[in-house]
Amino acid sequence: MTDHAGLVSAAGAVQRRQIYADPAVYEQELERIFGRCWLFLVHESQIPQPGDFFRTFMGEDDVLVVRQKDGSIKAFLNTCTHRGNRLCRADRGNARAFACNYHGWAFGTDGALVNVPLEKDAYFNEIDKTRFGLVEVDQVASYKGLVFGCFDKNAPSLSEYLGDMKWYLDVWLDAQPGGTALIGETQKVELMTNWKLPVENVCGDGYHLGWAHAGAMKAVQSMDFSGFTVGNASVDLEGGLSIAGLNGHSLLATVDGVSGYSFYPDNAGILRYLEQNRPTAIERLGRQRGEKLWGSQLNLTVFPNLQFLPGLNWFRVYHPKGPGRIEQWSWAMVENAMPDDIKQRILDNQLLTFGPAGLFDNDDGDNLAACTEQSSGWRTRQIDVHTNMALGRSGPRPGFPGDIAVGVVSEHNQRYFYRRWQEHMAARNWRQVPQYNLNPLAGDEALADAG
Amino acid sequence: MPADTRVMLPVDQHLALTQQLYCEARLLDGERYADWLDLLAEDVRYQLPLTSRRFRADRSAALAVGPGYVFDDDKARLELRIQRLESGLVWAEDPRNSARRIVSNVEIYQVETDREAQVYSVVDIHRSRIDAQQRRLTAARTDRWRCEGGVWRLVSRLIQFDHPVVIDSNLNVFF
Ligand code: FES
Numbered sequence: 069m070t071d072h073a074g075l076v077s078a079a080g081a082v083q084r085r086q087i088y089a090d091p092a093v094y095e096q097e098l099e100r101i102f103g104r105c106w107l108f109l110v111h112e113s114q115i116p117q118p119g120d121f122f123r124t125f126m127g128e129d130d131v132l133v134v135r136q137k138d139g140s141i142k143a144f145l146n147t148c149t150h151r152g153n154r155l156c157r158a159d160r161g162n163a164r165a166f167a168c169n170y171h172g173w174a175f176g177t178d179g180a181l182v183n184v185p186l187e188k189d190a191y192f193n194e195i196d197k198t199r200f201g202l203v204e205v206d207q208v209a210s211y212k213g214l215v216f217g218c219f220d221k222n223a224p225s226l227s228e229y230l231g232d233m234k235w236y237l238d239v240w241l242d243a244q245p246g247g248t249a250l251i252g253e254t255q256k257v258e259l260m261t262n263w264k265l266p267v268e269n270v271c272g273d274g275y276h277l278g279w280a281h282a283g284a285m286k287a288v289q290s291m292d293f294s295g296f297t298v299g300n301a302s303v304d305l306e307g308g309l310s311i312a313g314l315n316g317h318s319l320l321a322t323v324d325g326v327s328g329y330s331f332y333p334d335n336a337g338i339l340r341y342l343e344q345n346r347p348t349a350i351e352r353l354g355r356q357r358g359e360k361l362w363g364s365q366l367n368l369t370v371f372p373n374l375q376f377l378p379g380l381n382w383f384r385v386y387h388p389k390g391p392g393r394i395e396q397w398s399w400a401m402v403e404n405a406m407p408d409d410i411k412q413r414i415l416d417n418q419l420l421t422f423g424p425a426g427l428f429d430n431d432d433g434d435n436l437a438a439c440t441e442q443s444s445g446w447r448t449r450q451i452d453v454h455t456n457m458a459l460g461r462s463g464p465r466p467g468f469p470g471d472i473a474v475g476v477v478s479e480h481n482q483r484y485f486y487r488r489w490q491e492h493m494a495a496r497n498w499r500q501v502p503q504y505n506l507n508p509l510a511g512d513e514a515l516a517d518a519g
Numbered sequence: 520m521p522a523d524t525r526v527m528l529p530v531d532q533h534l535a536l537t538q539q540l541y542c543e544a545r546l547l548d549g550e551r552y553a554d555w556l557d558l559l560a561e562d563v564r565y566q567l568p569l570t571s572r573r574f575r576a577d578r579s580a581a582l583a584v585g586p587g588y589v590f591d592d593d594k595a596r597l598e599l600r601i602q603r604l605e606s607g608l609v610w611a612e613d614p615r616n617s618a619r620r621i622v623s624n625v626e627i628y629q630v631e632t633d634r635e636a637q638v639y640s641v642v643d644i645h646r647s648r649i650d651a652q653q654r655r656l657t658a659a660r661t662d663r664w665r666c667e668g669g670v671w672r673l674v675s676r677l678i679q680f681d682h683p684v685v686i687d688s689n690l691n692v693f694f
């Protein structure tokens with residue numbers, strides 16, 4: 069076991085580059101982060117019917133998520149219990165059973181072993197099929213449409229795990245009756261990056277926007293996004309918040325109620341949708357969230373590897389494939405209350421901006437890969453990287469859970485992300501992982517709503 | 520339509536259009552985007568659908584609201600992508616990377632209107648990026664080309680991408 073005390077500084081403003089390249093660190097992450105945390109599996113909308121299945125990963129473990137006959141959802145290791153073959157090779161679909169390619173063992177959608185070829189002739193009817201069902205993921209639970217799995221029986225419940233982050237997640241998941249959905253096929257991109265780098269890029273790095281995406285911002289002239297300018301010449305910090313200190317979860321939030329849709333070439337229809345449905349959002353979420361957050365550009369991060377951006381409407385999970393490689397999976401997300409033409413435009417715009425050929429996304433891959441590659445040299449990996457922007461400038465805000473720094477250009481959230489990473493890496497079990505939901509909203513929301 | 524009922528173009532037109540495909544590849548390899556745009560009809564549609572791997576027997580319906588496209592571009596949107604690439608601010612392309620497009624398996628057939636042709640081809644794009652990195656992207660293309668005043672222009676291109684996972688850190692390329 070590596071001693072991680074020295075890899076991330078106590079103040080959280082420095083990380084040793086080794087954490088992006090070291091195979092031993094990565095092995096420990098598979099155990100203590102991906103083997104312990106609640107990980108996103110699928111959106112309920114993606115497997116609506118009994119027998120619908122979706123193949124995904126938890127860390128490097130291949131997992132099959134299946135809608136059951138009674139409507140519940142189970143998740144299994146996607147491996148045959150006979151000789152270990154991969155059971156299902158399709159990305160998704162509907163099945164009545166899964167038959168293994170190797171010797172033909174067949175499993176029901178509930179994971180039970182239902183057929184063994186030559187059971188009588190070769191096994192002499194002596195095989196106890198009940199012992200060879202698929203191996204289930206230890207815990208599976210949903211939060212408002214998002215299905216998560218966890219390999220640790222001793223993990224806190226999903227609800228506890230999400231903690232006060234639920235208050236922010238609801239801005240997207242619960243603003244309108246009918247909830248949300250993910251649409252379109254999975255957009256898969258292989259990136260030669262350590263998995264932590266895209267997470268920190270989205271969880272807190274507003275700093276790179278005006279610079280890394282300058283080409284896209286210049287081409288998409290209609291852009292007006294919270295005071296950012298091409299080339300990072302200036303930024304208006306008043307328009308947003310960096311919010312962290314929520315069990316490792318975090319968000320960047322603009323607070324104008326409309327800027328989420330500012331990247332759309334013609335957003336009149338969407339602004340009308342927001343206007344028409346805002347009373348409902350306020351009724352369901354209160355004024356703070358209904359007015360200020362719903363419709364705003366938000367970057368939401370559920371530790372460790374799930375991120376989604378209401379407004380730009382992409383939803384993304386990073387599957388680690390070794391210390392220096394990931395598969396990034398994205399979808400477009402919509403509110404079910406949206407009219408079909410808006411859903412279609414969201415899918416189209418999400419692909420244009422953050423799809424595999426996305427005008428913005430295509431700027432990020434090389435930067436993330438290069439940060440990873442520059443961590444592998446023997447001498448280079450011994451030096452540090454820094455997240456010291458606006459250090460010590462955070463605090464509570466009435467009405468908003470979390471420890472909050474002003475502006476979306478800050479490295480506040482990255483510091484909390486690495487703090488949480490270190491807490492997990494150092495802990496031998498869940499009892500040693502601190503739970504914190506800083507500035508709990510109790511009372512404050514009503515106070516702020518009244519004011 | 521089975522292959523044997525298809526009618527090929529007169530040989531001179533066939534040759535001209537084949538040359539056009541190679542020329543197009545050379546323009547793109549050379550990042551001569553303005554010249555490439557000139558080869559496109561005003562009403563061009565350029566599409567690369569998203570796909571997933573399904574069992575052959577699987578008849579589960581695709582989800583509502585369409586499957587989505589990696590590219591679903593008209594001419595204005597292709598111009599937007601090119602404006603980005605030519606802004607001088609796309610750092611991933613500076614220094615420039617090199618790409619070689621190999622166009623192969625070309626089949627050209629007449630369609631009802633004799634001013635248009637249906638063209639099938641395969642494109643193999645070799646990208647050479649940063650130090651020793653090599654990436655190879657392979658796709659099949661179903662095109663419609665139209666002869667306008669003696670010049671063949673691309674009217675539509677449907678790209679069938681063979682990679683379920685995009686194996687490169689960006690798709691700053693046209694197929
Ligand atoms: S490995 Fe699956 S049936 Fe033998």
Ligand SMILES: [Fe+2]
Nearest residue numbers: 276280428432
């Ligand atoms: Fe970015």
